[in-house]
Amino acid sequence: MKYEVDTENNAEKRASLVSPGNGMSGCLVLVVLLLSAAIVAMSATMYVFTSARLNEVTLPPLQEDGHTCQSDECIISAARIITSLDPSADPCHDFYQFACGGWIENNPIPDGSSQKNQFQVLNDDLTYKIKHTLETPDTTLTLKPLKQARSMYKTCMDEETMEKMGVEPMLKVLRAIGLTDLPLDHEKRLNETDDSELAHWQSVIANSERMLGYSILFSLHVGEHPMNTSKFVIQINQGNLGFPEKVSSKESEEEAKVIEVYIAHYIDLLVKRVPGAKVNTSRVAHEVLQFSKQLRNLTVENENKKDLLSQLEEITFADLQNITDSNLNLSISDPNRLNWTEYVNFVFDGLNVTLDFDSELIIVKNTEYFQKLSELLQNTPAETIERYIWWRVFSALAPHTMKEFREARKKFWQATTGIIEDLPKWKVCAYKVNEIFGMAIGYEYIKKHFNEEAKQKALEMVNDIHKAFEDMVKEVDWMDEATKNITIQKINAVMPFIGFPDWMLIPGAMEKYYEGIEVVDGEWFASHMKIVEVYHNTTLKKLNTKPDRNIFVAFPTTVNAFYSPQMNSITFPAGILHPPFYGLGLESLNYGAIGAIIGHEFTHGFDNDGRQFDLDGNLKEWWTNKTLTEYKSRVQCIVDQYSNYYFEPLGKNYTVNGKITQGENIADNGGLREALRAYEILKTRQAQQHWGRKSAPDPEPYLPGFANFSHKQLFFLGYANMWCSNETPSSLKESLKSDVHSPGRFRVLGTLSNMKEFAEAWNCSAGTRMNPVKKCVLW
Template sequence: MRLRTLSAAAGAAAEASSHTPLALSYVRYVARVMLHAYTWNSSRAETPALRRAFLEQARGVQSVEAAVYRLTHPEGGQPTFEPEDLTVDELQRLTDGAANDSLQVSLDPRATCPPAESACRVQGVRWRALLQRLFADARNVTLELDGRDRLLLVNNARYLRALAALLARVDRTVLQNYLWWVMVETLSPHTDRAMRDLKVSYLEEVTDSHTQPARSLFCASAVNRMMGMAVSVGVADPAFPKTTGHKVSQMLEDVRSAFAARVSRLDWMDARTKAATREKVAAMTSFVGFPDWLLDSQSLEEYYQGLVVDELGYLNTLLRINQLLISTMLDSLRSPEESPGWVTDPTDVNAFHTFQANAITVPIGILQFPFYDLGLEVLNYGAIGSILGHELTHGFDDQGRQFDKNGNMRQWWSNATVSEYVNKTECFVRQYSRYRLEEINAKVDGRLTLGENIADNGGLREALAAYRLLAARLPRAEPKLPGLEHHSLDQLFFLAFANVWCEAWTVSSLRYDLTNEHSPNHVRVRGVLHNMQEFADAWRCERGSRMNPDSDKCVIW
């Protein structure tokens, strides 16, 4: 599902123009952190001159961050994967040759190294040395960059070349500040109270809402993020697989069947591509609740093997945990047959689709009220069922459809089907780009949000079809909902879906939301329901009314 999170502050500000309120708030935040770190380390007092100096440094950081962001989000959208097999030397020549390329994004002059002053330029990435250093301590891995490891799968060589062109123009000091900031922005809330307060103040400024958690909640959340599997032991009920786990897995099977049936009826896909698409959805694996081994204490010990917890060194422990995660990933280079498995901790209130594994992960954290256990199955299918459908559909959104059933990035659809698909996505781009947020006089970016919008639309349609499969198996129709007896089951289904995305917002938070790949929640609801004739029929919305507009209904899945 990839819920929006406030921790995405850097991307939000990076996307913004340097003169927008979001970007200006971000620059002030960066400068304040720099100033605090400098005065704390040097025991110097803050002065107006220091504040001005760090404000200037922060503008350079924001400029580089904005430029990098725009390279990965061209024209407000997501980049198209263009996988290429390159040797290390070919990759080196590709990026070395980019120094004289025209820059694809604007860069603040204050962050740019003048052409005549080559001493301030970055000399480029040395890929061979970087890879060798990265894997230097990996167990059972010896790189053979002129042998078995000579081929690298580069997802987007165009991006790497553009990035190299950018690096050739960035002032070396500005780039060093940017790299420093990438690390410090992540770690600073885990250092002292002043750093945490700076982060909270920034978030409250850009969202116009209170975000400061109680100290106990901050600490509990930190432990959960760092050692989520260990924390999850507390919610790993041995009875879960036969109760909630079984029911959710059956719901996912209904969603899978509904999707496959819909593929068979599509008129824009040729027969071979339909067959390959059904094979992919049939091969899709799922992880529901928590891993089975979590109930075995010895397996848990093995999971954290090598980790030394320093009871008096919180930050050191945090760094060791991250080092363990990275080392485990690097050590697995020679084990491609191993499934990535769980991509998150069971306590996470979210759900995920992993393209490379062709897998869906549904943690026990989201299998709670108000997403699940709503009393009636029609409500469960409208809520968590639409989320399951959302995740399944991600495997066939504008990015996911580029990965085959084995998680390999390649063209496995026919050219004609790809062309039809791309044409259909433009309907969603146009539709969501028309949604105006009057409070901030701005529109949703239909291209930036395309993948999530496709998943939202397909997910709800599949969940409704899945519920009808379940209803056909039930010995009798589900009872009416007390207090809402006059509502039909279809109406309850749509109410449950809408309730998942119910939220209050501020003007600042709306502006912040527009920098995210998800549409604002109320737009997510409106956009999907506008495209579903079943909704209009259930609520008897006349054609041309607010919830059944005259515009074409966008449908892919």
């Protein structure tokens, strides 16, 4: 499980600076000169518009030694923040509009996209660097995994060859996992076809899981034991439907008609390419959708799930068989009976893993789902189940063949979700290849765009935030001493991973990491299947080994941050350690941006889910009842607060779901408080180093054009600026419905309105929107 800062990958390119070491010197000088001139002009204009507002704010006097930062980073940060501001907005009424109004106006949503935000802007810049790496010719010194990545990228980009090959590569995959070329007609069953090699549907979904990484009906994987992370265990959970949530629910009849037409049309595209084929695609589409909706009604929603521990059962496969066999009128040989022995034997076939079905303990999540699933399968014709499985695999593979399938899928997603998906081919291929060879590509990236100094500075910030969080826990009055002491132990046990894994720099380590991976030049499907099978089998074979807790959970090229409750670790890849999150010239901006993200990840260890794991990552209840009651009361305050937020243009029917977003909102609120406390720790240390005493004039310079702003005000601007975003109404509606993150606007308004330090910095009167009398404070 990974908790993530909100980000998507579908923004278009925004102009970016040339990276250091690549002919940057002359370009950067020109850019800095232009920005400097722009800042002078814009700051004068800004002063005119903001003077009335800032006269209402009590600003600290300039220190006698105060000076303006003239570094390239400061000038660039100043230009970005000035152009992001809406000086006409009242920071005490709507700080998001004040900090981001200009950004929203200056950053329209690109054609072919449904949103644009700061994460996407940085991700676009990074994706162009990945593109450059993948399009650079090999040399004799190129690592083998990077050569393989470039080969796959070249194959992915070769649309002409893909069009000539048509659907045959996909049909080979369908056959390989035991499916027919087309959905079966209504007179034949899958295991009654003339081809004796085609197997029962349970072996097909096992092959799909193992060979393609696609989970159908349910998922099986090997992972750390939730209650004992010193060992691996088989874990079984409910699957996903393969459709957007809203078109699978019974309330969405209009969307259901759209998806039914889409399924039929998608199958028709294949049928016309198979000589002599005849399929009643409308009937197949209706069956698939109806079965999907029935599955949807069985699933246990995240919002309605109880605490994590109560969702899990540690049982044997024999126990699970008894659960799924209960209340059924099926014989042992019935084709619709879930046969766990048969399924697991297919998944682990040839891996030399010994399983005792009567004694091997497994973790099953939401056993009620499997009991209901078994009942549904009993009452569903086997042909319907088989057509549904065929559709799930076919619809996942088809977009990787011919352009007409990709165009049809794009129109479907736009029609059902309102979200536009229209990425250029090179970007799609860069994403796909990076998902497989992210470590090899990341190795090239860190050599050119990341350095040890950045890593060490980030580690210093992590240590400051660690200390700040520990101090804050000591000060809270709602925790008893026993829980407080264990909480501090867990904070001290958090393992930070920054930039990239150290092993990447060891000669030969990269080749070992990708050992067993094969790439067939010019054949995407063949290569993809081989790679997925190697990865999946490697994971399955971990069953009898011990987990390695020294794991970097993301590729260095990731623009995101993570907390792992099982490992009690926080990870900040090199990809996110760039502006507008890091390297901003002033520590007030750095701590307000990446510092808040670091604090966010620390706090995930103590949100509504993370708090259920102990310092070793084991799922257990370690809070006393008294402290837990106090905790839940304060969390409910946050749930209620965010549930009242809505976008005025959409109306009050589209509110934030405070329940499903509570974990991220807890992390946002706690993370920013920790970052501010950490910044104060830094300032004390700097004063001691600069003046020889803890209380002294602030040695940190001012931002160009922001001499009238205190560093605390810049801290809050740094935080707000990273959540500036632009979304279409459809994208907002979809986000409000299912995203575990609140929209950027409310990540700013909700968090800052809970902080008295913000109100003090901006001199916001009590009772104003940004300084409400009631504040929700947990940490």
